[in-house]
Amino acid sequence: MNAQTHQSDAFPRTTRTWIGDQLALGAIGRDEVNRHVMAIYSHPLRVYLLGSSCRTAGEPDEIINGFFASRLDRSSFFDDWQDSGLRLRKWLINALHFHVKEQWREVRRHAGESMPDVVEDESTAHLENDLHRAWVDSLVRESFRAAAASCLDSGLSDHWDIFVRHFVNVQAYADLCTDFDISPAQAAVMARTAAIRFRTAVRDSIARDGVETGEIDSEIQSIMGRL
Amino acid sequence: MPNQDANADRIREHEAFNDSTLTDLLQCSLEPSSSPVHHLVSHYRDKSQTDWFDRILVDLSIPSSLDVACFGETCPHSLETLTSLKQKCKSAFQLADEPGLKCDALLKYYLAIAMAIMGHGRFITSRDRAEFEMIFVEVAEITPTPWNAFLREAALKLCELA
Known part of the structure; x- marks a missing residue:
């Protein structure tokens, strides 16, 4: 040897x-x-x-x-x-x-x-695009599930709900104040906690695809550019 | 304790996203790589041991028996002490020549500010409040229980002080 x-x-x-x-x-x-x-x-x-x-x-x-x-x-x-x-x-x-x-x-x-x-x-160009779109969708959905589970396990269900209503249902923070008895600034803070959990899940999944830690942001930019 | 079935339904919902939502969600997955808090989170996130935070609390003269959930009544330091502590940590951060020491000083600096908010209802720095609201929730993610909830609560309370 x-x-x-x-x-x-x-x-x-x-x-x-x-x-x-x-x-x-x-x-x-x-x-x-x-x-x-x-x-x-x-x-x-x-x-x-x-x-x-x-x-x-x-x-x-x-x-x-x-x-x-x-x-x-x-x-x-x-x-x-x-x-x-x-x-x-x-x-x-x-x-x-x-x-x-x-x-x-x-x-x-x-x-x-x-x-x-x-x-x-x-030609595999159209296949590559279909694959990319399907992979992103799958990755985001799995990250979404993981972040939801993480928030709910930590007793942060309101944080998760605010995140979903703002980022997915496109509701303004001001529109959530009555339902949660908080200010718009507090809604943004609570959404941020859930967003961090989601961000972590996305970044973990991208790293598991073989991307070095220091390249994850450029990979995300590239992913968004191809949507 | 949340209802497990209801939680499972919430986790399963939103099975499909359009391109606009996917882009928005991916956008919030980008990490602000140049900020000091990012370096701090990266530094502590990979630590497998949990005693690093005990050492931070000892340095801040926080008794291990402290009831963090009632910090308004149990805060062990006066506002003057916390202000002085914050200044010392700021200086230590500036003087530190090793990343670990810088992160320790920065974490103690953030905790001194959070303790002043929770214990005395005062924001003891002239820096931007909104920035600190987000710093506290970022740092909470790498902080052990019950201090993670303490930092999240400090962020919410800071919104009220603004």
């Missing part, structure tokens, strides 16, 4: 990310990773599948479920992702392509050469 390899073994790559940290915890951590990946990425993968030539390969939900069952338990799957330097969403799309081809070839092997091969898409 040369010195370079030895150094690599001494500093395991799998501790670089939240996913690496979770996998290091064993079965509990792996369950948490799988829950996170399925919660955030099922919808965008399904949207991608429906828009691509792979849609002819079968029922989308069955393909996605089969894909997760086939890949998520492989111990090397996330190690290889971390080594790739790709965003997790991109890595999953590539892996889904491989999975569909594998499955299709298996079907062909049994059915004979009369079945056509999976046709590659000539």
Whole structure:
């Protein structure tokens, strides 16, 4: 074993990310990773599948479920992702392509050469956009759920309600004063607490996609620019 | 204790967002990276131990037995003491040459101001009140119970003082 390899073994790559940290915890951590990946990425993968030539390969939900069952338990799957330097969403799309081809070839092997091969898409620009929109929607919805749960667990349900009514229902803080018996300035302060919980959840999810901490703001700017 | 089923419904609602709402929500996910409070939050957020805050309280001469929920009656310091403490922390922040010491001084500075609001109903700095309302809720997120609720309450009370 040369010195370079030895150094690599001494500093395991799998501790670089939240996913690496979770996998290091064993079965509990792996369950948490799988829950996170399925919660955030099922919808965008399904949207991608429906828009691509792979849609002819079968029922989308069955393909996605089969894909997760086939890949998520492989111990090397996330190690290889971390080594790739790709965003997790991109890595999953590539892996889904491989999975569909594998499955299709298996079907062909049994059915004979009369079945056509999976046709590659000539242009993936529209697919990339659909994937992006679906991923953002999924990420924000999951972050929304996580922040809501966090606020409610902390006894901050009014803070959460004010945040939702202001940022989602677009109600002015002044319009919330009577319902909560507070001033507009206090409504803004309470919304801020919930906004911090939401902000934390969004930033965690973006980091889990493979974005370095110092690049999260520019990633969010980029995400907004593509909407 | 909130009703669990009602809470679950609130968490599930808002299944779909339009692009405008998504943009607004993402906008509030941006972090103000250059402010001192951001550095303070980043510094303490990653600490796995919880005794760091006990040390802060000792430095501020806050007894561990203090009933924080009734701070109006139990405030251990006079307004003059808190004003002097705030000034000392400000100087310590300016003199500190190590990030950890800077963050400790800044946190104590914020806490001295919050204690003056909660204990004496006074805002003891000439700086912008709205800025401190937001600082308190940011710092509350990395502060252990019951001081997190104390800081959130100080932010709300500061709105009333304005």
